[in-house]
Amino acid sequence: MNRRGVYAQSTWNRLFTSCAAFAVALLGQSSPSSAAAESVNQYLDETTAATITVTTEPLIFARERTDLAVNARDYISIAPLEVNRAGSRTYYWFAYIWSTIDKRNDEPSATSDDQVVLLADDRAMVLRRDTRSPRQLGIAKSPIEAPVRGAVAMVFSADPEAFDYVALSSELQMQLVRGGHNDDFPLWRDGRAAMRAFVQFLIGGGR
Helix, strand or coil: CCCHHHHHHHHHHHHHHHHHHHHHHHHHCCCCHHHHHHHHHEEECCCCCEEEEEECCCCCCECCCCCCCCCCCEEEEEEEEEECCCCCEEEEEEEEEECCCHHHHHHCCCCCCCCCCCCCCCEEEEECECCCCCCCCCCCCCCCCCCCCCEEEEEECCCCCCCCHHHHHEEEEEEEEECCCCEEEEEEEECCHHHHHHHHHHHHHCC
């Protein structure tokens, strides 16, 4: 097993251990680091009574659309998310698909038939969209502010191991597959440091 695999496996084990002493020894303190505190937003959703934990800095991928206008781009923003309902934890990727292009006379930003693929080094993760409403998932209010009007929010099933793998990857890219055609979205704004802080925050048990 390579170094990343060993780290991911140990992270997975630590995340679900109930041994508080081990977490304290690992982190060297009982509370999250200042970096984690700045990179993680944790709050109570007053409508669903779920505790929401999300990064403050999503990964943003962009596809140049200079064929339409100068500095025009399509974007995919994606962030790891934990929903804690009375100790029952579920994990998601919360994403926005959006654009700086006026889509009224162009293709839509996203449709339910689109397939989203996250490429991390040598691994292709086909993201599985959760068709339930955000409120059914415990998210009554969007955990991340929409970047622009018309941004399409999507929620994908995930797990902590995937968060850890992506946070440690050297190369990241997204693909939007529609109508048999792949649109590549290179990494435009790096949020891997925030993701690493997010994973560490979960390991430490949060606030």
